[in-house]
Every structure is written in C-alpha cells, then in structure tokens.
Amino acid sequence: KYKFKELQKKYVRETEPCPKIPIAIDKQVPTYQELAPLSSLEAKGFDLQNGGTFIPPCKQSQKTAIIIPFRNRYLHLAVWLLHLHPFLQKQNLAYTVFVVNQVVNGTFNKGVLMNSGFMEIAKLDKFDCFVFHDVDLLPEDDRIYYTCDRAGIKHLAYALEEWGYQLLYQSLVGGVVAVTWQDYLRLNGFSNQYFGWGGEDDDFYVRISQSKLDILRYPLSVSRYTMVQHHRDSGNDINDNRYRLLRESITTNMQQRDGLNNLQYKLESIENFLSLLVSTFHSMLIK
Ligand code: UD2
Numbered sequence: 593k594y595k596f597k598e599l600q601k602k603y604v605r606e607t608e609p610c611p612k613i614p615i616a617i618d619k620q621v622p623t624y625q626e627l628a629p630l631s632s633l634e635a636k637g638f639d640l641q642n643g644g645t646f647i648p649p650c651k652q653s654q655k656t657a658i659i660i661p662f663r664n665r666y667l668h669l670a671v672w673l674l675h676l677h678p679f680l681q682k683q684n685l686a687y688t689v690f691v692v693n694q695v696v697n698g699t700f701n702k703g704v705l706m707n708s709g710f711m712e713i714a715k716l717d718k719f720d721c722f723v724f725h726d727v728d729l730l731p732e733d734d735r736i737y738y739t740c741d742r743a744g745i746k747h748l749a750y751a752l753e754e755w756g757y758q759l760l761y762q763s764l765v766g767g768v769v770a771v772t773w774q775d776y777l778r779l780n781g782f783s784n785q786y787f788g789w790g791g792e793d794d795d796f797y798v799r800i801s802q803s804k805l806d807i808l809r810y811p812l813s814v815s816r817y818t819m820v821q822h823h824r825d826s827g828n829d830i831n832d833n834r835y836r837l838l839r840e841s842i843t844t845n846m847q848q849r850d851g852l853n854n855l856q857y858k859l860e861s862i863e864n865f866l867s868l869l870v871s872t873f874h875s876m877l878i879k
Pocket residue numbers: 660661662663664665700702725726727728729749752765766767768788789790791792793823824825826827828
C-alpha cells in the first residue's frame with residue numbers, strides 16, 4: 593500500500609540537492625525549484641477544500657471530476673498538480689481531482705482504473721463531467737475548457753508538442769478526454785481487457801463510433817499540450833495482444849459485454865489529501 597506521507601518526505605529529501613538556479617524543463621512546466629516545497633503546497637494559496645476540491649467564486653453549471661490513472665509517477669503528479677490547479681481555477685471550474693492508483697502488482701491496466709474510478713466517484717457525489725487525464729500531460733492554452741459537452745466526446749489532447757503539434761491520426765482519442773456521465777454509461781466505459789501499453793484508447797474510439805457519438809476538438813492552434821518526457825514504465829510493456837483485441841472489438845461489438853458491466857476490482861481505500869491537493873483512490877484489480 594502506498595503511504596503518501598512517507599513518499600512525500602522521501603520526495604522532498606530527493607529534491608533537496610537541486611541547483612539553486614531553476615532549470616527550465618519546458619515552456620510552462622514548473623521547474624524543479626518550484627517543486628521543492630511539495631509538503632507545503634497549501635501555502636501556495638490554491639484555495640482548495642479537503643481532497644482536492646475547488647469551489648469557484650461563481651455558480652458553475654457543471655461539476656467536473658478529473659480521473660488520473662496512476663501508478664508510481666509521483667514526480668509527474670507533483671508537476672501536474674502545480675500546473676493544473678491554477679489552470680483549472682482560472683476557468684472557474686467546480687472540480688475535484690481523483691488519482692486512481694493501481695496498487696496491485698502486475699501489468700498496468702488503464703481501462704480498469706478509469707472504470708473503477710468512475711464507479712467509486714459516482715458513489716461519493718454527482719459529477720456531470722468526467723475528464724480522463726494522463727498524468728504527464730500539461731495543457732498549454734487557457735482556452736482548453738475542462739467541461740463536457742452533450743454534443744459529443746471532447747478529445748482535448750489534440751496537438752502534442754512531441755508530435756510537432758499535429759494529430760497523429762484522426763481516430764486518436766488518447767491522452768485527455770472529457771465525457772459526460774451519460775455518455776460514459778452509454779459507452780459502457782473503457783474496455784477492461786487491455787493489459788499493458790496501447791490499444792485501450794483506440795478501443796475507446798471504436799466504442800465512440802459504434803455508439804454513434806461525435807468527437808469534438810478545439811482548433812489545432814488551441815488544443816496544445818506538452819508531455820513531460822518519460823520512458824516506458826516497468827509493468828506496462830507494449831501489449832502485443834492489442835490488435836487482436838481491437839479486431840474482436842470491431843467485429844463482435846465487445847463493447848456490449850466488456851466495460852462497466854463486467855468490471856471487477858477491489859477498492860483498498862479512499863483517502864483525501866489536502867497537503868497533496870488531491871483525492872486519491874487506491875483501487876485494486878482482481879484478475
Ligand atoms: C499514449 C496515450 C495514453 C495511452 C497510452 C497507451 C496520448 C497523448 N497518450 O501515452 O492516453 O493511451 O498511449 O496506453 O495519446 N501510467 C502510470 N503508471 C504506469 C503506466 C502508466 O501512472 O506505470 C498512467 C499515466 O497517467 C500515464 C498514462 O498511464 O500518463 C499513459 O501511459 P504512458 O504515458 O506510458 O503512455 P504514452 O505516453 O505513450
């Protein structure tokens with residue numbers, strides 16, 4: 593089980609030797625220096641409620657839940673929180689951040705984390721909008737609104753710096769998507785069958801098209817993101833099975849029997865962290 597307090601201490605210790613002069617990683621990405629006082633993020637004046645909830649000073653028609661599928665990316669999470677809280681608050685959003693942490697060993701399964709996060713959050717409160725968000729992606733433009741649209745699935749991580757701010761392929765819906773709870777139910781969530789890297793996002797596209805939902809995107813010049821550099825994680829090897837699963841998904845309409853309706857997981861605990869500005873789910877997979 594992951595103990596936040598201990599890791600927090602560990603993290604602060606590790607960052608101590610960073611040079612006094614900030615090293616700019618990239619554009620708006622916070623520097624290591626800015627990250628150093630991780631234990632006192634409250635002091636930054638982010639004005640959050642316990643568990644990473646923000647209540648805007650005005651009436652917001654939607655409540656947004658941000659779900660981050662997560663395992664062992666603490667540095668990315670720290671960068672993300674420092675970047676995203678101010679960003680989301682500028683938009684006057686009513687939001688809560690949920691980190692869905694895979695605590696069971698074995699291969700990473702992003703789909704199961706998204707689905708189990710959705711199910712558990714629904715028990716806590718009524719959210720209108722769910723934003724599924726890679727931990728390493730940072731929006732570069734304030735006009736990328738983290739709200740949902742009844743007209744379709746909003747694919748936000750459209751123009752990545754890594755790819756020269758172009759979309760790799762039209763059916764790509766990876767990285768960051770904003771989905772109303774109604775549409776998420778209609779899609780039957782993500783597939784639970786994709787273990788390891790790749791395919792679960794393309795499967796999500798298959799679901800969107802089979803459900804006859806539209807994909808909405810902000811202009812290429814607006815929907816820009818930076819991905820914090822990383823290597824492939826251990827426990828998340830390329831899934832060689834992904835093309836077979838995708839074919840099956842298309843030809844047998846797997847969506848109907850795989851997703852929220854056959855989801856299996858065990859919730860280890862739910863903890864609210866104000867010091868880390870985040871509400872964390874520890875969810876456990878059952879094979
Ligand atoms: C692409 C997609 C991503 C996903 C992935 C294939 C974009 C912009 N991103 O990202 O959405 O479809 O391909 O699976 O299209 N994670 C952990 N710990 C781990 C492994 C993964 O926290 O050990 C989480 C984390 O939130 C990470 C995300 O899963 O951002 C996706 O994994 P990745 O960053 O390794 O994949 P990447 O960058 O190729």
